[in-house]
Amino acid sequence: xxxxxxxxxxxxxxxxxxxxxxxxxxxxxxxxxxxxxxxxxxxxxxxxxxxxxxxxxxxxxxxxxxxxxxxxxxxxxxxxxxxxxxxxxxxxxxxxxxxxxxxxxxxxxxxxxxxxxxxxxxxxxxxxxxxxxxxxxxxxxxxxxxxxxxxxxxxxxxx
Amino acid sequence: xxxxxxxxxxxxxxxxxxxxxxxxxxxxxxxxxxxxxxxxxxxxxxxxxxxxxxxxxxxxxxxxxxxxxxxxxxxxxxxxxxxxxxxxxxxxxxxxxxxxxxxxxxxxxxxxxxxxxxxxxxxxxxxxxxxxxxxxxxxxxxxxxxxxxxxxxxxxxxxxxxxxxxxxxxxxxxxxxxxxxxxxxxxxxxxxxxxxxxxxxxxxxxxxxxxxxxxxxxxxxxxxxxxxxxxxxxxxxxxxxxxxxxxxxxxxxxxxxxxxxxxxxxxxxxxxxxxxxxxxxxxxxxxxxxxxxxxxxxxxxxxxxxxxxxxxxxxxxxxxxxxxxxxxxxxxxxxxxxxxxxxxxxxxxxxxxxxxxxxxxxxxxxxxxxxxxxxxxxxxxxxxxxxxxxxxxxxxxxxxxxxxxxxxxxxxxxxxxxxxxxxxxxxxxxxxxxxxxxxxxxxxxxxxxxxxxxxxxxxxxxxxxxxxxxxxxxxxxxxxxxxxxxxxxxxxxxxxxxxxxxxxxxxxxxxxxxxxxxxxxxxxxxxxxxxxxxxxxxxxxxxxxxxxxxxxxx
Numbered sequence: 001x002x003x004x005x006x007x008x009x010x011x012x013x014x015x016x017x018x019x020x021x022x023x024x025x026x027x028x029x030x031x032x033x034x035x036x037x038x039x040x041x042x043x044x045x046x047x048x049x050x051x052x053x054x055x056x057x058x059x060x061x062x063x064x065x066x067x068x069x070x071x072x073x074x075x076x077x078x079x080x081x082x083x084x085x086x087x088x089x090x091x092x093x094x095x096x097x098x099x100x101x102x103x104x105x106x107x108x109x110x111x112x113x114x115x116x117x118x119x120x121x122x123x124x125x126x127x128x129x130x131x132x133x134x135x136x137x138x139x140x141x142x143x144x145x146x147x148x149x150x151x152x153x154x155x156x157x158x159x
Numbered sequence: 160x161x162x163x164x165x166x167x168x169x170x171x172x173x174x175x176x177x178x179x180x181x182x183x184x185x186x187x188x189x190x191x192x193x194x195x196x197x198x199x200x201x202x203x204x205x206x207x208x209x210x211x212x213x214x215x216x217x218x219x220x221x222x223x224x225x226x227x228x229x230x231x232x233x234x235x236x237x238x239x240x241x242x243x244x245x246x247x248x249x250x251x252x253x254x255x256x257x258x259x260x261x262x263x264x265x266x267x268x269x270x271x272x273x274x275x276x277x278x279x280x281x282x283x284x285x286x287x288x289x290x291x292x293x294x295x296x297x298x299x300x301x302x303x304x305x306x307x308x309x310x311x312x313x314x315x316x317x318x319x320x321x322x323x324x325x326x327x328x329x330x331x332x333x334x335x336x337x338x339x340x341x342x343x344x345x346x347x348x349x350x351x352x353x354x355x356x357x358x359x360x361x362x363x364x365x366x367x368x369x370x371x372x373x374x375x376x377x378x379x380x381x382x383x384x385x386x387x388x389x390x391x392x393x394x395x396x397x398x399x400x401x402x403x404x405x406x407x408x409x410x411x412x413x414x415x416x417x418x419x420x421x422x423x424x425x426x427x428x429x430x431x432x433x434x435x436x437x438x439x440x441x442x443x444x445x446x447x448x449x450x451x452x453x454x455x456x457x458x459x460x461x462x463x464x465x466x467x468x469x470x471x472x473x474x475x476x477x478x479x480x481x482x483x484x485x486x487x488x489x490x491x492x493x494x495x496x497x498x499x500x501x502x503x504x505x506x507x508x509x510x511x512x513x514x515x516x517x518x519x520x521x522x523x524x525x526x527x528x529x530x531x532x533x534x535x536x537x538x539x540x541x542x543x544x545x546x547x548x549x550x551x552x553x554x555x556x557x558x559x560x561x562x563x564x565x566x567x568x569x570x571x572x573x574x575x576x577x578x579x580x581x582x583x584x585x586x587x588x589x590x591x592x593x594x595x596x597x598x599x600x601x602x603x604x605x606x607x608x609x610x611x612x613x614x615x616x617x618x619x620x621x622x623x624x625x626x627x628x629x630x631x632x633x634x635x636x637x638x639x640x641x642x643x644x645x646x647x648x649x650x651x652x653x654x655x656x657x658x659x660x661x662x663x664x665x666x667x668x669x670x671x672x673x674x675x676x677x678x679x680x681x682x683x684x685x686x687x688x689x690x691x692x693x694x695x696x697x698x699x700x701x702x703x704x705x706x707x708x709x710x711x712x713x
Contacts, residue, residue, distance in 0.1 A: 081320025113316035
């Protein structure tokens, strides 16, 4: 079973990743619904997670964010960087305060940038080396540009 | 030039440590090849035909003597004692060992240099005019803005996995010496009626397989809005650029498919949301950036005296006069000049410099030009602040080191990519073609008579040699497994941006020199009133050249 790593700790990732054809369970507290399923069923749904592919439009979630406890961005390929922009839009334009999770094919060395773009949870293989992951999360202690972690760019903070 | 503060040092230091760890993990088998690929590319390490190649960033072309000496040392310690200046003002080492690259990066960091984002699907080195800050036709010095954009783009967390590479160029003069219409984003610094500084923003230019001239999306963007606006462009590109086909993934394809107006509108929609964010530039930061590019401690000199002295020297020494007229440019400051160092003597691949030469240049920079030098996208170097009174002595020293070939702007001042000798992407060798042409056209008087001719050579369609925008462009092609060369005419990299047209069927390598000679003869026969090559071409068109070149021997 994969694990869910955040800044402080890790735990087993027992979230259920649903596909378009999947049946939506009665209790969706630990379910990640594909965006389309969520939108179609949104009236009936209570707290759940939603996952987006790189091609999905994050703005589609805008009217329903109060129902979404986790927004997960699924990376089909780590070379596809759309998730970075999608997450930033979610945090900075849509002011989302819930969990933003990276799932799928992102790599360890993207962790720091993912963090800066608003991700706070990462679903990784169960045998992933956590110490190494945390080192990568903290690759840089200082950055030039604004990010979700430090919203003031360096030029506003230079002594 | 820009001087690192503690923040810059810390950030670069952390990058070196990051890459060292990534390299260690890769060599220990903990990082897969395809996962290590973007990491090493974004640290400049490119695997090539013969050996890994390391591309070192030279931010907007500025180098100081300390940096030159360090690069010389690095070429000796880690490479074969020479380096190459590229068409984006960067430096390339052709033979580093992968395991040693973290050490090289650590040494570069000591002199405030790096290889960050010089490769990979990210924002690359910001380039500009080699005469920035000293040009007589300058509206606004572009360098402070280049530095602001450089910092904004360095380790930008959102834009490190773009559909493709992203290149930005900035120009601050009436004449475009930075090819801004052929970049993903080109920025021209302008002033409005109230004298306020802003940018004309051009998006979607480029060369390569689908050469396109960029489109203007904004006529005047106030200077403080530049970073938020750039973010908006990059975000639209990151979300909408094609990712299905590597050859259709640049922003130029997106702009063309959306149409300029729709594209500009999409950018504006995003920009409305971010224009008041903390990424809005402050006057303080703009002033801080400007503070690194103040004028050096020029002596108070009288321009008329300088001119008289040079005229006298020229009278007695025609060779000096030739060098003066081709390689030396006027300067904003009375009594000063900007001096081109030609890296294009016969028998040397264009843009190559040895370690000893680098040290000699460092020395010359210290003694003649406030310790600074600039790299140009035409693969030459510039000593930008030389006293006119020192020119004769400098010329003698440049001659001794092989930098005084008085061919700047002429036919033999070619832009030439590394080509099939070095590059695994090439269809054909380019350096031997440049060499043949150089030997054929070795009469300087004849070259001067021909005037300004941009001859650009690329070994393949990726167009690193900018063949599309040469007055004469030569493109290496693979015809049935053999090296052939296609010739194009009439391109221009300036504000009158144009793409060259193909002359006709391609030629074998041994024919190329003869073809260029016939092209030149056509020009010489047809020119009127001393017009330059491009003007003649535009007046008479492609046909006369085509007829002459392809005429059957009688």
